[in-house]
Amino acid sequence: MNYYIAHNINLDSDFLELYESSSGKFKKVVIDDLIDLLETDSTFIYLLPCSKYSSYKYNYDNSLTNTVNEINFISNIEDIVVSDISSQKIYFNKNEAYIIDKNFIANLNTFLSNLKIIPFIIPEHTVIRDILGDIKIDLGDEIFLFNEGMPYRLLKNILKSNIEIQNLSNPDQSSSYKESLDKSFMVALIDKFDLYPNFFKFNFSLSSIKSHLRLSSAYISTFILSICLILLLPIIQTNVYERDITKYEDGINQIFKSLDKNIVQSAKPRKQIDLLADNFNMSQKNNLTIPNINFIERFGIEYIDSIEINVIESNANIYFSNIPSSQLNIFLTMSETFNISIINQEIDTSDNKSTGYITIII
Amino acid sequence: MNFFSKLQSREKLFLSIMIFLVITVAIYSFFSKHLYQSSISKTKLEDTYSDYKYVLNRYRQIEKSINSKLNSDKSKLSASLETFLLSKSIQIFSIKEDNNDLVIDLESKNLSSLTNIINELNSKYDLPIKKINFYRNNDLIKLEIVVD
Numbered sequence: 001m002n003y004y005i006a007h008n009i010n011l012d013s014d015f016l017e018l019y020e021s022s023s024g025k026f027k028k029v030v031i032d033d034l035i036d037l038l039e040t041d042s043t044f045i046y047l048l049p050c051s052k053y054s055s056y057k058y059n060y061d062n063s064l065t066n067t068v069n070e071i072n073f074i075s076n077i078e079d080i081v082v083s084d085i086s087s088q089k090i091y092f093n094k095n096e097a098y099i100i101d102k103n104f105i106a107n108l109n110t111f112l113s114n115l116k117i118i119p120f121i122i123p124e125h126t127v128i129r130d131i132l133g134d135i136k137i138d139l140g141d142e143i144f145l146f147n148e149g150m151p152y153r154l155l156k157n158i159l160k161s162n163i164e165i166q167n168l169s170n171p172d173q174s175s176s177y178k179e180s181l182d183k184s185f186m187v188a189l190i191d192k193f194d195l196y197p198n199f200f201k202f203n204f205s206l207s208s209i210k211s212h213l214r215l216s217s218a219y220i221s222t223f224i225l226s227i228c229l230i231l232l233l234p235i236i237q238t239n240v241y242e243r244d245i246t247k248y249e250d251g252i253n254q255i256f257k258s259l260d261k262n263i264v265q266s267a268k269p270r271k272q273i274d275l276l277a278d279n280f281n282m283s284q285k286n287n288l289t290i291p292n293i294n295f296i297e298r299f300g301i302e303y304i305d306s307i308e309i310n311v312i313e314s315n316a317n318i319y320f321s322n323i324p325s326s327q328l329n330i331f332l333t334m335s336e337t338f339n340i341s342i343i344n345q346e347i348d349t350s351d352n353k354s355t356g357y358i359t360i361i362i
Numbered sequence: 363m364n365f366f367s368k369l370q371s372r373e374k375l376f377l378s379i380m381i382f383l384v385i386t387v388a389i390y391s392f393f394s395k396h397l398y399q400s401s402i403s404k405t406k407l408e409d410t411y412s413d414y415k416y417v418l419n420r421y422r423q424i425e426k427s428i429n430s431k432l433n434s435d436k437s438k439l440s441a442s443l444e445t446f447l448l449s450k451s452i453q454i455f456s457i458k459e460d461n462n463d464l465v466i467d468l469e470s471k472n473l474s475s476l477t478n479i480i481n482e483l484n485s486k487y488d489l490p491i492k493k494i495n496f497y498r499n500n501d502l503i504k505l506e507i508v509v510d
Contacts, residue, residue, distance in 0.1 A: 231389065231392065231393055234393065234396035234400040235396050235400075237400045237403075237404075238396065238400040238403045241400065241403035241406070242403055244410075244411075245403070245406055245407050248407075248410045248411055248414040249410060251414050251418070252410075252413060252414050252417050255417050255418060255421045258421075259421070259424065269413045269416075269417050270413055270416050270417070273416070273417045273420040273421070274420065276420075276424065277420050277423065280423075280427040280428065281427050282423050282424075290477050290480050290481055290484075290494075293473065293477060293496075296473060297472065297473050297474070301498065301503070304496075304498055305497070305498060306495060306496060306497045306498065307495065308493065308495045308496075309493065309495070310493060311491050311493065311494065312492060
């Protein structure tokens, strides 16, 4: 897996120092470039500058809930925090507590959630203290240092006008960031990055879910359309049924109208038609069913001279002439397939041509 | 949206669950209501179709009963048959009386249309048919029906 570690060297600059584990190289990038730069499914570690959050010593009481610990922590620091505490997000880690602007961390989480990566947001001082110890780092315009275990980033311009802090953060005793935050530092961080506090929280939104599930717009549109269709299916089906009901009711109505124009159709059409039918003699004297003779067309109607159906004797004579014998044999063999019973046949065959007639039952 | 962002995370979770439940119940109610209506419509359609078939069958019986009265009067039967056959896509060659029989001569290009005509005549009229003869006449097929 490829690892990326991003770090703000100078807060005033838009550039991030980005380390890539596969190449082992550093490069300066703008945050928006990360969308194209980061490899899919890689691990991205962002070292959050300590000036973006405040660190406090706080003994987390495991016997209490997180909410109660937050309340206790706020009551301890309320007097020293300048900004509105409700606009701050609180994190606990071991014997430290961190407060960070809610909007800032939310925007960062939203941005990273939309990337196809595994992100970590780690407060920088926890890593520096663990790997490099109590160190002063020259970041160019700023100095990073620890004072009583708490991290600070101080502008060099301010240092010159404040002797008290100047003694504390003598730039001569600091090492440059290129020496301190070098490749060996990054390799050490990659080995145990999951041991540090992680401020990242996945931001559930349509775009982030879409990005992580690799869903295309076409797929989502099809999915939504399918759901809508499933929901609308009973309505469509009901309309189709209602249309057919109207069609059949109209048909029934027309039948009644054709029998009597003045008739009013009742709710019970069966009973009504039965009452009408009682006025007629319904006995069927003649009921003829024509046998299935359409199959003859398939065998060649051009060889058939005539078909005589005798209704009284319930049989039919089929006369043919000069039909190829092979064709006639197929017909005679397959006659049972067409439910045709041959009871008599008179056939003369010469030169593979047959002439004569067959009698079938109808 | 601003209101939602100001809420505590547990309130957001609770609200999200409630919205999800409300939407789920609404979709379920909507779907089940229309599914039920669809089921009722289907049953009604089956009943109506069954009624239609029954009424149509009884109508054909009544029609056949009315037309059977024409059997005793060949000229009226001939006129009625001509009117019926003219509405069909076949050629009427002739309808004439011969030795107290009614002989109907029709022509068509295929056998199946002629057999269909015989079946339709049979369902509409109570004809005492004596003979049915098919003759091939070049490309056409001639049908002769002899009614007693």
